[in-house]
Amino acid sequence: MEQTRIKLEENEMWVRENLLKLPETPDESPRLIAGKCESCGDVSFPQKERCGVCSCKNINQIYLSRTAKIYSYTIVHRSVPGYQLPNIVAMLKFKEDDSLLVISQIKNIAPEDVKSGMEVELIIDKLSDNFMTGKKVIGYAFQPTIGDIIRER
Amino acid sequence: MRNVYIFGAGMTKFGLYNGIKLSEKSSHELGKEACLKAIDYAGINHNEIEGAFCGTVASQPTCAQMVLSFCGISGIPTYNHENGCASSSSALKHAWESVAHGICDTAIVFGVECWSHLMKTNGAALAGMASPPPGNNLNQDVAGAFGPALLAMVGRAHMDKYGTTVEQFAKVSVKNKRNAVMNPNAQFRKSVTIEEVLNSKMICDPLTKLQCCPNTDGAAAMIIGTGDIARKHTAKPVKIEVITQLSSPYKGLAGDLSGFKCFVDASKQAYNLCGIGPEDLDVVEVHDDFSILEVVAYEDIGLCNRGEGGEFIDKGLSDYGGKVVVSPSGGLLGKGHPMGATGVAQILELFWQLRGECGERQVKDARVGLAHNGGGIGEGFEPGATTITIVSI
Numbered sequence: 034m035e036q037t038r039i040k041l042e043e044n045e046m047w048v049r050e051n052l053l054k055l056p057e058t059p060d061e062s063p064r065l066i067a068g069k070c071e072s073c074g075d076v077s078f079p080q081k082e083r084c085g086v087c088s089c090k091n092i093n094q095i096y097l098s099r100t101a102k103i104y105s106y107t108i109v110h111r112s113v114p115g116y117q118l119p120n121i122v123a124m125l126k127f128k129e130d131d132s133l134l135v136i137s138q139i140k141n142i143a144p145e146d147v148k149s150g151m152e153v154e155l156i157i158d159k160l161s162d163n164f165m166t167g168k169k170v171i172g173y174a175f176q177p178t179i180g181d182i183i184r185e186r
Numbered sequence: 187m188r189n190v191y192i193f194g195a196g197m198t199k200f201g202l203y204n205g206i207k208l209s210e211k212s213s214h215e216l217g218k219e220a221c222l223k224a225i226d227y228a229g230i231n232h233n234e235i236e237g238a239f240c241g242t243v244a245s246q247p248t249c250a251q252m253v254l255s256f257c258g259i260s261g262i263p264t265y266n267h268e269n270g271c272a273s274s275s276s277a278l279k280h281a282w283e284s285v286a287h288g289i290c291d292t293a294i295v296f297g298v299e300c301w302s303h304l305m306k307t308n309g310a311a312l313a314g315m316a317s318p319p320p321g322n323n324l325n326q327d328v329a330g331a332f333g334p335a336l337l338a339m340v341g342r343a344h345m346d347k348y349g350t351t352v353e354q355f356a357k358v359s360v361k362n363k364r365n366a367v368m369n370p371n372a373q374f375r376k377s378v379t380i381e382e383v384l385n386s387k388m389i390c391d392p393l394t395k396l397q398c399c400p401n402t403d404g405a406a407a408m409i410i411g412t413g414d415i416a417r418k419h420t421a422k423p424v425k426i427e428v429i430t431q432l433s434s435p436y437k438g439l440a441g442d443l444s445g446f447k448c449f450v451d452a453s454k455q456a457y458n459l460c461g462i463g464p465e466d467l468d469v470v471e472v473h474d475d476f477s478i479l480e481v482v483a484y485e486d487i488g489l490c491n492r493g494e495g496g497e498f499i500d501k502g503l504s505d506y507g508g509k510v511v512v513s514p515s516g517g518l519l520g521k522g523h524p525m526g527a528t529g530v531a532q533i534l535e536l537f538w539q540l541r542g543e544c545g546e547r548q549v550k551d552a553r554v555g556l557a558h559n560g561g562g563i564g565e566g567f568e569p570g571a572t573t574i575t576i577v578s579i
Contacts, residue, residue: 048327079324085436085565105346105443107338108391112330115320122329122390124339124443124567132440134567136325136336144391149346160328163320170320172328 041171048160048172052079054096055157063157064096065173067129076130097135100178101125103151104134108144115161115170119144125153125175141176152178187286191416191423192577194230194409195534196223200373200522203403204303211403213245213300217253220405220527221296225257228409229419232257235409236290238264239281241274242526244301253298263290268526270561271475272431273297274406275529275573279429281410292415296407297531299524325563334398334476336567338390341478343443345392347493350481352392354496356383358477359397359519361505366516368547373402373522383477397477402522406531424537427460427554427576438566444493448572449486449558456556456574457488464488467510468552469539471532473560473569474517480504483558484512487574511549514539525561532557533575540579554578 041047054064068080071091075084078097083090106123109116121139139147140158153175161170198219203211217240225232238259240250250266263284267277274297281293326332344350360380366372378396386396410416416423432455434448457463464487472487474480481495489510490498498504504512515521515535518528536555538544556576560569 049324104441105339105343107335107342107393108388109330109335109338110388110390111334113326116330120330122335122339124343126441132437134437134441134443136329136567138328149342161320161330165320170327 044168045171046163046166046168048170053173062099063155064099065155067095067097068092069095076133078133078135097127097129100152100154101127101175103149103153105149106147114164121147138174139176140174154178188288189413190282190285190410190426191413192408192410192426192537193416193420193423194224194228195537196220196227197371197406197531197534198404199371200402200404200524202302202401203300211300213249213298214252214256216300216403216405217296217298218256220407221253221257221294224407224409230409232259235259235292235294236262237281237284237293238262239277239293239295241267241277241297241529242299243268243270243273245298249298269571271525272529272559272561272571272573273526275559275575276431276571278530278533279431279573282426282429285410285412292411294407294409295530296405297527297529298405299526300403302401302403334390334393337476337478338393340443340482341392344482347444350496352384353380354499355392355397355477355481356380357499358474358480359383362474362513362517363520365514365547366520369516369521372516372520373400374520393476399475399518399523402524404522404524404527406527406534408530408534422541422579424540424577424579427462427578428456429573429575430455431571431573433570434564434566434568434572436565438568443567445482446486446568448568449483452572452574453487456576460576462554462576466554467556469514469536469549469555470510470512471515471535472512472517472558474513474519475523477519480512487556487558514547514549529559529573532559533577536577540577
């Protein structure tokens with residue numbers, strides 16, 4: 034199972050630029066790029082230009098933990114074109130800031146095994162097929178950290 | 187500020203108009219039908235109207251002007267509002283402020299949507315999946331079907347935190363679709379059982395198809411004006427007590443997805459501004475685009491305490507004979523959800539309820555009503571536009 038990928042193929046595109054810190058050495062793992070307000074500490078993803086809490090202009094770039102916890106989730110059975118179904122979608126929480134919610138697909142797990150509170154880790158994976166360009170959309174997704182629950186769907 | 191009253195109302199039957207089921211109609215023809223009905227209902231001459239305010243999402247630019255040209259209305263200040271599914275309630279807020287502040291004395295406010303043909307072409311046949319092309323919304327691009335997926339996650343957060351059940355969510359569909367049977371303007375006029383709701387096709391677990399609003403075309407219009415003008419045309423004008431409109435606050439309830447801070451804040455502001463509280467409400471129309479949102483709305487607008495929404499529907503407190511009748515029109519689930527028309531259509535139901543014109547779905551002695559309308563997605567995964575309207579008679 035491919036865990037990290039850095040160079041995109043010809044028929045692939047990033048879901049967005051500047052969301053991911055890609056690993057530079059084999060020991061590193063990919064991370065989400067977030068903003069942390071210098072004065073109040075609020076963490077934003079995607080990174081904001083101004084703090085949404087205190088209007089501070091000084092937002093420092095940080096990398097969120099590779100692991101997060103599933104706060105809530107759904108199994109999507111019907112979607113817009115281009116997504117593999119059923120698709121597990123979750124709202125994640127990170128230890129950096131309890132008020133921050135990040136939405137993501139959960140990969141490599143059977144739908145019936147997903148639970149609220151489950152720990153997951155960041156991977157780079159295919160999110161969808163872009164029906165306008167025909168390209169595979171690559172971006173961040175998460176998978177369970179517990180080894181024996183990980184499986185190919 | 188001057189008091190502002192509603193004294194004319196008209197709407198099309200909600201349904202699928204673009205050659206799918208009913209006769210082929212355009213947004214202009216639907217808008218014209220609703221506007222002319224409202225003008226005739228008010229008994230006003232169309233050249234007495236001094237301002238026009240339209241809400242629409244997927245129509246062509248300057249939709250209002252196109253619609254009104256068919257009605258003989260031109261040469262007046264005219265505005266088109268886009269605020270997702272809260273577009274026409276936002277237009278009404280603009281119109282209400284204009285009359286209240288003396289900018290005009292009489293205004294027409296309407297919402298129109300004729301978009302079901304678009305859903306056929308982009309492949310997503312469920313209104314909640316109304317979606318921009320890839321590249322326009324990060325959450326959409328990550329999650330796919332974003333609207334229903336988000337509300338499903340709100341529902342699961344509510345279940346995890348408060349023990350709310352899928353049956354309680356399903357009961358919203360049973361109630362609202364039953365109410366729609368009594369509404370001649372509703373898209374669906376067939377009641378469903380809780381088993382049928384729960385056993386219908388799964389869309390985004392735990393949301394089944396019968397808990398998701400349909401694709402709908404339609405239009406709704408009203409005439410508003412000062413007290414002097416309104417009373418010239420009717421003995422029973424309906425007063426707009428207050429309209430509040432907010433974008434969602436940053437991070438909503440700070441990482442708690444089991445409620446919507448935008449609705450909490452907008453309803454609190456509304457109650458404070460007009461001195462009416464949730465205990466005074468007789469009839470409420472909520473934005474039940476997905477069943478889960480109605481349960482959460484009971485709590486957000488203060489009909490019950492946080493976490494008690496499931497119990498509220500279980501005990502029939504949002505039904506006839508309960509504490510306050512919610513979505514007597516059939517709501518978005520039963521009446522249908524033509525996005526730009528929904529906000530005005532909700533308030534038309536309150537108008538007719540307060541005037542006692544609702545026939546078999548009439549809420550007895552209704553004096554005060556509230557409409558809860560949300561559109562799009564904003565900060566904190568909450569509706570990008572939230573509108574709360576309180577009316578009285």
